[in-house]
Amino acid sequence: MEYLVDAFGDSAQLIFGLDREIYGIVGRSVFFALTATFLAALFGVPFGFLIGTRRFRGRSGLLTVMNTLMALPTVVIGLLAYGFFSRRAPLGFLDLLFSPTAVIIGEFILSLPIIANLTVSAVQAVDPRAILTAKTLGAGRAMTAWTILMEARFSLLAAIIAGFGRAVSEVGSAMMLGGNIRFYTRTMTTAIALETSKGEFGFGLALGFFLLLVVFSINILFHFLQVKDRQ
Amino acid sequence: MMNEIGKMVQLELRNVTHYYNGKIVLDIPHLSIERGKIYGVVGPNGSGKTTLLSIMNLLIRPTTGQVFFDGKPINYEDNSRLDIQRSMALTLQTPYLFNTTVEGNIAYGLRARGNPRKNWTAIVDDALQKVGLRGLAKRRARELSGGESQLVAIARALVIDPKILFLDEPTANVDARHIRGLQEVIAAINGDRGTTIVLTTHDLSQAYRVAHHVFPLFEGRLVPSTMHNLFSGEIKASPDGESHFHKPRGYHRLQGALRLQRQESIRGYNHPSG
Numbered sequence: 249m250e251y252l253v254d255a256f257g258d259s260a261q262l263i264f265g266l267d268r269e270i271y272g273i274v275g276r277s278v279f280f281a282l283t284a285t286f287l288a289a290l291f292g293v294p295f296g297f298l299i300g301t302r303r304f305r306g307r308s309g310l311l312t313v314m315n316t317l318m319a320l321p322t323v324v325i326g327l328l329a330y331g332f333f334s335r336r337a338p339l340g341f342l343d344l345l346f347s348p349t350a351v352i353i354g355e356f357i358l359s360l361p362i363i364a365n366l367t368v369s370a371v372q373a374v375d376p377r378a379i380l381t382a383k384t385l386g387a388g389r390a391m392t393a394w395t396i397l398m399e400a401r402f403s404l405l406a407a408i409i410a411g412f413g414r415a416v417s418e419v420g421s422a423m424m425l426g427g428n429i430r431f432y433t434r435t436m437t438t439a440i441a442l443e444t445s446k447g448e449f450g451f452g453l454a455l456g457f458f459l460l461l462v463v464f465s466i467n468i469l470f471h472f473l474q475v476k477d478r479q
Numbered sequence: 480m481m482n483e484i485g486k487m488v489q490l491e492l493r494n495v496t497h498y499y500n501g502k503i504v505l506d507i508p509h510l511s512i513e514r515g516k517i518y519g520v521v522g523p524n525g526s527g528k529t530t531l532l533s534i535m536n537l538l539i540r541p542t543t544g545q546v547f548f549d550g551k552p553i554n555y556e557d558n559s560r561l562d563i564q565r566s567m568a569l570t571l572q573t574p575y576l577f578n579t580t581v582e583g584n585i586a587y588g589l590r591a592r593g594n595p596r597k598n599w600t601a602i603v604d605d606a607l608q609k610v611g612l613r614g615l616a617k618r619r620a621r622e623l624s625g626g627e628s629q630l631v632a633i634a635r636a637l638v639i640d641p642k643i644l645f646l647d648e649p650t651a652n653v654d655a656r657h658i659r660g661l662q663e664v665i666a667a668i669n670g671d672r673g674t675t676i677v678l679t680t681h682d683l684s685q686a687y688r689v690a691h692h693v694f695p696l697f698e699g700r701l702v703p704s705t706m707h708n709l710f711s712g713e714i715k716a717s718p719d720g721e722s723h724f725h726k727p728r729g730y731h732r733l734q735g736a737l738r739l740q741r742q743e744s745i746r747g748y749n750h751p752s753g
Binding site: 375377378380381382383384385386387388391395398399 | 536538561564565568569570571573574575577578579587588590591592635636639
């Protein structure tokens, strides 16, 4: 019990003492995850929209693959990306391994299927009369598409938040692609894993607190937007 | 575009049929819609009313046959179809209001036509006043009642100043309190703007109250008007299986009397004080 109390004390000291390393790791993690989520949304939302609104051969097969990718272990992503980015690999000349870019790419690959899949569901859940109404009012293809996205905006936001949640909380690919380099590629999750294994439980606990805080903040924001929409 | 008897035909269907899952749902050898008139399409559920409106509104392409607008055949392959479609408006039986404000809904058609945002407020307020919902512009659209939603859908159609307004069962989901007001709005749109209106309903008396011409539709086919049947009692089946209407003596005089009665009824809606 004393061990836990000491750990909580240490973590409080790090948090309220505005420890530079802790806050640096938190900022870096959020930045990596936000960038990866932004890029994944940029590709995933239009891709999900197309799959959700079009009927074509092989669509159900593609959806099955996308569903499978949602549950892909993060270390497998790290492993595959490592295979491309390591020095002797096809993309080795880009010199990306153990860089922030590699971490962002890994997180992008993890978020993309989640955002795309949930976009498919969000778009399919829009009342078909919305499309019909848009057309009867003279909307062209682009405006009709925008209308569908706007009608599904809260489900889309939920999809993007889920993508961010996956990116910010993953550890496998960040560890393999970023190398957990201090002040450079170390994220909250990789730091928690490392510091705890070193016996610095208080440090891990402080980062765990921030990780939870990030996730809670996003959910509160989402709830606030939903309430605002209903008003 | 004048037809052979000098009427201003705005929309025309020739030999139009439509199939759904291999079954014929609409078979209209000929139908012409004159400019500035109100038409009522009457029929039971499943008679093809909505399909007919969707074809007239160019939302769906008929399986066979041709649709003409202002005398020109519709080309479904090029952008001219969208331009023509933008000169019409359709409100659905259960109108869908976008998840935004009443103003956002009504301005939708303006946005689609590139009308500058600074003009929207005045146009929206004017449309709301016409349908009797003044002051509701900032209200969330999803908070409205069925009757109010229908009126907002009509206002949304009105702001784009359509040449033809299609109303699919406009009073189907409206409580009795709002039905009379809605009928007055329909008559006023036609009276003030000369907008051609095609509405569907399963209420024959309502169709006769509101429309200049009533087309009964049954199993996808236009059949002789019930009023005609009532006064003539002469629908005869020929050996080819088709029903043919035989005009009785004094038919034209009777038609004139019915027309006069309808015009008076419509005038009554334009001037509801009586």
